[in-house]
Amino acid sequence: MADKSFLSWPFFEDHHREFALALDAWVQQHIAPLPHSHDVDADCAKILALLAEGGWLTSCVPAEFGGRSESLDVRSLCLIRETLGRVSGLADFVFAMQGLGSGAITIAGSEDLKRRYLPDVASGKKVAAFALTEPASGSDVANIATSAVDMGDHYLVNGEKTFISNGGIADFYCLFVRTGEAPGARGLSALVVDADTPGFEVAERIEVIAPHPLGRITFTNMRVPKENLIGKAGDGFKISMGTLDIFRSTVGAASLGFARRAMDEAIARAKGRELFGAPMADMPLVQAHIADMAVDIDASALLIYRAAWTKDVQKTRVTREAAMAKLYATEAAQKVIDQAVQIWGGLGVTSGITVETLYREIRALRIYEGASDVQKLVIARQTLAD
CATH class of the missing domain: 2.40.110.10 (Butyryl-CoA Dehydrogenase, subunit A, domain 2)
Structure with missing residues (x-):
């Protein structure tokens, strides 16, 4: 199990801690063993069915329409994406799209639209x-x-x-x-x-x-x-930006999951391989890589769960906070994964090795839902306005 000490931080309530532990156990049992085929559509359908059966898609909609919480709980969304991202980038994608794809309806849709679409999102009957x-x-x-x-x-x-x-x-x-x-x-x-x-x-x-x-x-x-x-x-622009205010933090959380997995893989490799008559983990340069990874991961988590807590508890726009979380976490995850590949050496660029898969998966997260360059503009404009 990856580090869970962050759950003791004051951003979370007890139900979030129980939720995260139950989710981790479920993911290890149901998602981790899944084989990947060459049919990505079929893989997505299988994952969606599992997420629906496990009840995790209910976090994508409000309680009135079959959801887990009265309104979208961003901390829960982030915990799910971090946990899924640590195990399967495709599973993270399937879950994320149910939330992002229906988010505009949740935020601004009529009661009729909500009744027509949201229950089927929560049950996995409709793909968003x-x-x-x-x-x-x-x-x-x-x-x-x-x-x-x-x-x-x-x-x-x-x-x-x-x-x-x-x-x-x-x-x-x-x-x-x-x-x-x-x-x-x-x-x-x-x-x-x-x-x-x-x-x-x-x-x-x-x-x-x-x-x-x-x-x-x-x-x-x-x-x-x-x-x-x-x-x-x-109202389309306002609705799109309101949706991204919620889900940009969760992109950072998925990146955090990727980074945690990469560090776990790097540590296992460093402890399990000998170089020059000693464990690789004893080499100062390798230790420096591990230290950089640990700092980037904790800094990412702090920014992500600050943004999520602010949205959930203070009920305010979090444009600046969410942009910071997405920018830092995605860029940091790219560095962490690159360092993990370096520690793995030649095996790290071998197709199908976990760190190689992560290397390909992380790149798009620095682009979609607002590229890193755009996040810098958002942060700067918000900071100057404040």
């Missing part, structure tokens, strides 16, 4: 997706071009999205579009779109270095009923 990125608007959300024209009782949607996680396997998408109430960010809205809607097409499946379902989707004269509008017209 968050459709924000376009070819010309990744970090620049205000540049979204996909249009939704108000036709009275429905919107007529045309455009495309790319690099959409769960693209191709999701049952519904929280789709961000331009409705044109005002220029730039103020003219965006959010819609729920079912995957079987006429005019919706999965145009391409995209392969990446750490395989997971990813796709480019297009919309051609797609009719979306007005009742599928999330919140009010023109």
Whole structure:
């Protein structure tokens, strides 16, 4: 079991500590033994079914709609992603997308939308997706071009999205579009779109270095009923940023899980291999690597659970805190994993070795839900404004 001493920190309540220990035991029994096939869609379906059966998806929705807590508990979301990330990057992805993909509905959806979608998210009956990125608007959300024209009782949607996680396997998408109430960010809205809607097409499946379902989707004269509008017209940017306020901290938590696993692997290697007649762990340079890993991991955890605690307890926007947590934890995890690969030497770059898998998995987390460079801009602007 990885280090659990952080659970004694004052960010957590007793129910979080019990939750984390029960989750760790369940993950070791049900997720750790899973073999990975070459069919990533099938692997995701299997993991989703296990998470649903274990009751862990209930953390993705409020209690009124089948959830574990009255509202989304960010500390629980982070604990789940850290624990899953330590064992399986794909399992972390499957869980994360159920929360992120339905988060806009939880935050701003009508009671009707919540009743129609959230219980099925919690039970695993519906796969969710968050459709924000376009070819010309990744970090620049205000540049979204996909249009939704108000036709009275429905919107007529045309455009495309790319690099959409769960693209191709999701049952519904929280789709961000331009409705044109005002220029730039103020003219965006959010819609729920079912995957079987006429005019919706999965145009391409995209392969990446750490395989997971990813796709480019297009919309051609797609009719979306007005009742599928999330919140009010023109609120799309605010809804997307509110969703990311919650889930950016959890990206940091997944990175933390990756980093903890990498340090465990590095320590096992250093203790188990002899160099120049002594254990590798006795070498000062190796000890320096381990020390750097330990500091980066604890610093990441402090930033992540500060942001999560602030959101849960103070009920305020945590744009700055969440950006700090994501930026530091993802960048630190990249360094920790790189150091683990170095300690493993030639084996560390061998396909299928745990540290090699982690090396591929961590890279995308420094990009999605706001690249590290963008997080620096967010932090700077918030700090200057304060």
